[in-house]
Amino acid sequence: EVQLVESGGGLVQPGGSLRLSCAASGFMFSDHNMDWVRQAPGKGLEWVARIRDRGRTDTTEYAASVKGRFTISRDDSKNLLYLQMNSLKTEDTAVYYCARSPLGRGPFDYWGRGTLVTVSS
Amino acid sequence: DIQMTQSPSSLSASVGDRVTITCRASQGISNSLAWFQQKPGKAPKSLIDAASTLQSGVPSKFSGSGSGTDFTLTISSLQPEDFATYYCLQYISYPFTFGPGTKVDLK
Numbered sequence: 001e002v003q004l005v006e007s008g009g010g011l012v013q014p015g016g017s018l019r020l021s022c023a024a025s026g027f028m029f030s031d032h033n034m035d036w037v038r039q040a041p042g043k044g045l046e047w048v049a050r051i052r053d054r055g056r057t058d059t060t061e062y063a064a065s066v067k068g069r070f071t072i073s074r075d076d077s078k079n080l081l082y083l084q085m086n087s088l089k090t091e092d093t094a095v096y097y098c099a100r101s102p103l104g105r106g107p108f109d110y111w112g113r114g115t116l117v118t119v120s121s
Numbered sequence: 122d123i124q125m126t127q128s129p130s131s132l133s134a135s136v137g138d139r140v141t142i143t144c145r146a147s148q149g150i151s152n153s154l155a156w157f158q159q160k161p162g163k164a165p166k167s168l169i170d171a172a173s174t175l176q177s178g179v180p181s182k183f184s185g186s187g188s189g190t191d192f193t194l195t196i197s198s199l200q201p202e203d204f205a206t207y208y209c210l211q212y213i214s215y216p217f218t219f220g221p222g223t224k225v226d227l228k
Binding site: 035037044045046047050061062063064097105106107108109110111112113114 | 122153155157159163164165166167170171174176208210212215216217218219220221222
């Protein structure tokens with residue numbers, strides 16, 4: 001069974017940093033692209049970042065709203081996905097979901113339950 | 122960036138109704154379109170990708186169609202478990218962009 005479990009969310013002050021993790025199980029993690037998607041309270045979904053599978057040397061893509069502040073990475077030996085978030089802004093407040101994206105299919109076929117990040121003073 | 126719009130933004134329907142939601146892209150995206158269902162307090166669930174391919178385990182009452190800029194999601198006979206918010210997503214180019222969502226509630 002595919003499982004994605006996020007952790008690391010919490011309350012942080014503007015300008016602060018936080019690192020989110022996503023533990024994956026039930027599938028060949030290293031063979032999949034992985035993404036972070038967020039949802040501000042009461043709002044819609046926003047794609048945040050992607051890291052490609054090891055076959056494409058872990059290249060990354062970012063939404064403009066987070067580029068230069070957030071870094072997506074992965075540890076295939078531990079089946080872990082990360083999102084390092086720096087210079088956080090109040091508008092980064094959201095539930096952050098990790099999602100699996102299979103090769104050759106549309107993205108986000110499986111999602112974690114999400115972790116809440118609140119940026120507030 | 123490719124902008125995605127959805128209509129209607131919300132609709133009220135009864136159990137057994139046929140429901141159609143429309144998604145439009147600001148430029149052609151071929152069939153690189155996915156649909157997701159989200160219930161309150163839950164993670165989104167993938168329903169359809171490639172505009173019309175049902176994900177494994179998704180009931181056949183859901184169907185998708187379209188190509189280019191105009192797409193539809195149809196629920197053939199609405200059931201209580203289908204009341205939710207539905208989002209479309211284009212994935213032909215970065216940044217991936219979602220539509221604003223269509224909330225389906227009980228009339």
